Amino acid sequence: MATPGFNKLLDCAKAIEVGDLHLADSLIKDILTDNDDKLVKYCAEALVRRVYKLYPRNPRPLVPSCTDLRCNMDYQFFPFFWFSELTTRNTIVDALTGKKRVQVIDFSLMANGRRWCLLLDDYLKQSSDAISFHLTSIGPILSKKGDYLNEILEKLPKEAKKLPIEFEVKHMVASSPAEMVEAALKLERSSEDETIVVRWEFELHKLLALPGAIETVLSKLKELKPEIMIVVEQEASLNGQDFLECFTKSFRYHSIIFDSLGKDNFEHGNHSKVLWEMYFRRQISNLVAQEGTDQIVRHQTFAEWRDRFCRSGFRHVRLQNQFKGTFFGHLPEYHIEEMNRHPVLYRHDDQLLFTSAWKSYPTQLNSESLDNWNQESAMGDGNIMQIESSSLLILSGTVSSSAFLEDQPDDEHIIMEGKVWSPECISINQVAASAKIFDMLEYICHVNYLPLALTWMSDRRILRLEKSACYLNDSTMVEFMEACGEHHLEEGKGVAGKALQSNSMYFVSDISKLDVKDYPFIFEAWDFGLRGVVAIKLESVYVSSIDYVVEFFLPLEMKGISGQRLLINEITNILQKNSRNSWKVCTQELNGFNISSEVEVTMEEVGTSNIRPAAISDSPPLALSEIGSLNSSQIRELCNIFKPTGDGVEVPEAHDQEFEEQNSVFGPQAYQFPDSDELVGMDSSHINTSRTSKRRRTSEVWQYFDEVREDGEVWAKCRSCSTKYRGESTRGTTNLRKHLRSCPGKK
Incomplete structure (x- = not known):
């Protein structure tokens, strides 16, 4: 870890802490000169953001590409989100088996329609007399103009029409720690016989930025008496008060991830790595952020979380580790091991993530945390949009009063100007x-x-x-x-x-x-x-x-x-x-x-x-x-x-398989309930994520070529000079484009 780049970063961090910006500026110049190390660059950017308090007011939630909301692609965020899926889904199903009325409360960065379709399908198979399934999703949005998480969740009622069960989904907006607290305080059970399961996916740590927030939320959740509470978090001790110590540990943790990005064989290549880099770039900036900002992020180890949960009246229960060993065949660097009765994700010998399960002690609720919560920060009631699914009432809306650019004419800044x-x-x-x-x-x-x-x-x-x-x-x-x-x-x-x-x-x-x-x-x-x-x-x-x-x-x-x-x-x-x-x-x-x-x-x-x-x-x-x-x-x-007639997105024939495959994950796809042998709970090495429908495009380079067939073979013949190239779809268009740049007939 003690690379020249890191040593200069640490010197720069020290200079910033004492206010010596001239020295810091000189070090930043040295760090970035002829340096292609992305981790070093992102850490340098994070230090600069700390200098000027330069943070987006509404950091982007982790959502699929918003250019096509019809398909969910969190599998591209290998291996974090598949670890979460593999280690939580069966536990939730087991907790719901045989229950007639259930509510799943999901605190998550990312709404995944397919996940809930699979879970709902499993629940119905194991609970033949099920009556209702309520899903409450609590997570961040970027803007009220583009509530992508809500748009994804709105698709679920269409699938629920096929099922003999009352289905309800509600999205509660929580883009800041204070909003997460207020959303939690609004939670309630719909009936005494309702079974509640709580799921945290990379969101719980955000409450560390607000004193008393975790205690308040856990106290409220204990009041709801959940059947089980599942927590997925990063295994990292980044919650210290000393900035330089926190910065050093952050660099150490993220060096493992960026080493993986540079060396490991991710299934979706550059596309997956781009998404990872953007996510961890933002996380690094938030870890280095100054105290007192809404963007600050801190992480804790499992041992530290265990102490917090125990003090709040929760006991740790064992998660059966059915996936011990290699994580995926194409990612041999990653594996899952059991430690202290819960699964942990490793890359080589380094711990990265853990999943843990918790039950509340059957003791009287201590409501002191709830009574002490500052109600002055309470959000407005907002509004809940009602949607119909068959004859059932489907709730799908937002409960929040976040300050957004488009809603606050007197506050015209998305970006905090800072110093x-x-x-x-x-x-x-x-x-x-x-x-x-x-x-x-x-x-x-x-x-x-x-x-x-x-x-x-x-x-x-x-x-x-x-x-x-x-x-x-x-x-x-x-x-x-x-x-x-x-x-x-x-x-x-x-x-x-x-x-x-x-x-x-x-x-x-x-x-x-x-x-x-x-x-x-x-x-x-x-x-x-x-x-x-x-x-x-x-x-x-x-x-x-x-x-x-x-x-x-x-x-x-x-x-x-x-x-x-x-x-x-x-x-x-x-x-x-x-x-x-x-x-x-x-x-x-x-x-x-x-x-x-x-x-x-x-x-x-x-x-x-x-x-x-x-x-x-x-x-x-x-x-x-x-x-x-x-x-x-x-x-x-x-x-x-403005889509002209006959000029749709999809075309019947694609001549460039290379680009067909790289765009395949953005194809339109209706949610379906696959057979049990296709579900996430199966052997992860056999999971095929290429089932997503493909959106194929015909490259416009073909307007300069004719497709001809000779002796059963397909050729692309240049219309200007009659030069021919093999034209099968597997050949791609690289040679055709190169030819056009030097075609004598076009000069």
């Missing part, structure tokens, strides 16, 4: 700029269903990709981002180069129609189905020559100019409200000077069309600056409305 940046700390400020842009892009992409957003840094009118400030909402786009990072853009080249040249905003409705001279990444854009793009210049307000251009890729299905304009207005509004202390957002009304010629043609077509976006009435079209904000459902409606 004023020091103009003398050039290296620190550059890291802070990337971190703040990352936070804004993360929020914008999730709220507006954007697949990705890139950040370009200007250097004497040349743009280079700043990967630490890019955000991937669709992890399958990682190859596209990497392709963009291989080249620098000259002023006037690409959409970002046009924005830099015009010192403003530049918008292209459909980049797939551009020439490679105008858009250097056209072949990659074809393969990934990218179309609408807007680039916006951020001009630094500090004494600095470094400006940024942020490039947003609009939802793949959104092809109508009116809907795109509405969405661009939403994006620019968020940027302007959250950049005022750091950058000037260079925007102007879209016109012929900052719209590509392809868009102008499209605008004429839209002008004669009867199709209107959902947010536009029959009154005259509004100017871009006059259009109000959109919520997530309106954005999805716009994507559907």
Whole structure:
């Protein structure tokens, strides 16, 4: 662990603690110069965030890519979430067996519809006289505009229609420790004979940031008399008061994880690793955060949790370890062992996670913690949206009053501004700029269903990709981002180069129609189905020559100019409200000077069309600056409305298996109850996660080739020079794209 990078990080942390920012700035520069160690970079960023108290107000919950909510993919977060699934599901089923009325209270980062479908199926198989199944999900959301967890849970009632049971699901919003407490205090049993099971998945540790919170919540849960309470947490002692000690232990723990990311064979390759990196990047920043901030995160070992639970009236019960040994065949580095009557996940000899089970002592409730809880922090009652499933009442809604940008006109900041940046700390400020842009892009992409957003840094009118400030909402786009990072853009080249040249905003409705001279990444854009793009210049307000251009890729299905304009207005509004202390957002009304010629043609077509976006009435079209904000459902409606007839997302034939497979996990899929031999509780080495439906795309590179058959073989024949390449779908389109770059017939 005592690497040169870590030693400098520790020196930097010491300098920050004593307020020597000049030394810290010099060390940050040394640390980041020619250093490709991602853990070191993320720790350096975390230290800079600590300096300026730069944290997102609403950190992103761990949810699947919000560009396609029809399928859940927490299996991509190997091995943490599969360990959780494998070690908790059978325990919950055993606790519910034979019970007529049950309620599962789930505190989780991630709502997984498939998980509950499987659990419900098992419960019904073992409880033939079951009457009701109530699910209460308590977890964070990013924004009231984009409550993705609730949208996932709303799908469950459709499946419940098939079952002879009363089914109810309720989502309670809890994005901060205080909200978690208030949500817990609102919990109640629906009847005296109801059996309650409580499940914590990587959420309980958040209560450590608020004094008295854990005691209050555990006291309330004990009052409910749960049949069993299951806790999944990271096995790490990161709750000390000494910052330097906590920082050192955090680096030690995360070095195991990042070593795994760099060396281990994850089933979904780069896509899985991208999701992991984003998750642990945020966790590192929160671990290094200053005391007194809502974002602070602390972890404890099982022994420390056991002491807390025992003091709160819970006793530890044994979990049968049915999965002892190798975790997955393709991940031999990981295995599960039993320690102190509970399963522990190891990577080699290092403990990473534990799952434990608890029952309450049959003693009289001590309500002192509840009485002492500060009711001044209580949330509003909110509202509960009612949905029908057959003749049953299905509750699916939110109970919260979180402060969000769109709900608080007097509080226009998503990002906590913190301290004023020091103009003398050039290296620190550059890291802070990337971190703040990352936070804004993360929020914008999730709220507006954007697949990705890139950040370009200007250097004497040349743009280079700043990967630490890019955000991937669709992890399958990682190859596209990497392709963009291989080249620098000259002023006037690409959409970002046009924005830099015009010192403003530049918008292209459909980049797939551009020439490679105008858009250097056209072949990659074809393969990934990218179309609408807007680039916006951020001009630094500090004494600095470094400006940024942020490039947003609009939802793949959104092809109508009116809907795109509405969405661009939403994006620019968020940027302007959250950049005022750091950058000037260079925007102007879209016109012929900052719209590509392809868009102008499209605008004429839209002008004669009867199709209107959902947010536009029959009154005259509004100017871009006059259009109000959109919520997530309106954005999805716009994507559907502007999908041309016969031009759907799915196509019958895909000529590029490589990209077909990397996008397969985003395919539409209805929840189904699989046969028992497919369930999570089986031998993990035989679990096949490739069953997810595939969303296939035809690469647009094929518009330059003809498919011909000779002697039973398929060939791709160039229309310009008649050169032929093998054309089976397993061959991919790499050779075809390379040919187009040098095709003599196209020159």
